[in-house]
Amino acid sequence: SQGGGSGPTGREGVYRWFSNLTSAQRAEFLCGLLDLCVPIELRFLGSCLEDLARKDYHSLRDAEIKANNPADLSGLTNITDEVVRSKLLVSLALLGSDNREAAVVLYRTLTHIDTVINNYGLALNDGRTEEQFLLLFTMASHHPAFSFHQKQALRQQLSQIHDILQVRGITCGYPQSSLALPDLPPHIPGWFIGISLNQSQSSWAALSSALSHGAAAK
CATH class of the missing domain: 1.10.4040 (Penicillinase repressor fold)
Structure with a gap:
């Protein structure tokens, strides 16, 4: 219930x-x-x-500076190297939301995945390699520093990796695909997903109204 x-x-x-x-x-x-x-x-x-x-601001400060410096990012081009992929993941995590210049450099690197796959094959049967590529393109396709069209292209690249994994019959330990989320337990949805978008919008409208009345009262 x-x-x-x-x-x-x-x-x-x-x-x-x-x-x-x-x-x-x-x-x-x-x-x-x-x-x-x-x-x-x-x-x-x-x-x-x-x-x-x-x-964690101070411990990540140096990494954040590098992550937002296009010159530093331009050296991270060999995505067949696990160390480079790890640095790219950190860079995406610390990339500023409005750093378009750095995003362009990262975009160029990530969109070379077609050539890399064709020339090197990418051993995606390695669980760590698979997870790194899925995470890289998932993060990039949602990151606000990338333009809408860049995110769409990155999403297509993510789908391509997903297709490769499906063809090879590889999974990360859950059944259907490497991107699909497993089902929630059947008794969960009541509180977790029971609130509809309309209800949320109604709550927002009510709160906005209250804020407006409060401002008017002042």
Whole structure:
């Protein structure tokens, strides 16, 4: 029942489900959730994320500078090298949301995947290699520093990798595909996905109205 999914058991089920996802699946799922949030929710979540990220600010500062420097990024072109892929993942994670110049450099590197696959074959049967490529293109296809058209092209590249994995019959330990999310436990949806987009929009409208009345009262 809906009520049965609203307690600790339901939430713990979602947490367990999420903890079993790969990094690429987590990124895909979280970006999908953010797309469903209303503006005031996004501002709140942004504050929470900002506070959490601040704790690692100093330890990641040098890496962040390199991640946003096109000159440094231009040296990370050999994506057949696992070390380079790891650096690209860090760069994407720390890339500023409006750093278009750096995004262009990363885009050029990532869109050479066709040539790399044709010339080198890419041993995607290696679980770590597979996960790195899926995560790279999942992150890039959602990153705000890339233009809409760049993200579309990156999404197509991601689909190409996905197709290669399907043809080879490779999985990351879950059944149907390397991008598909496993089903939520059946007792979860009551609290987790029961709120419709219309309900969220209604909540946003009500809050906006309250804020407007508060401003008028002043």
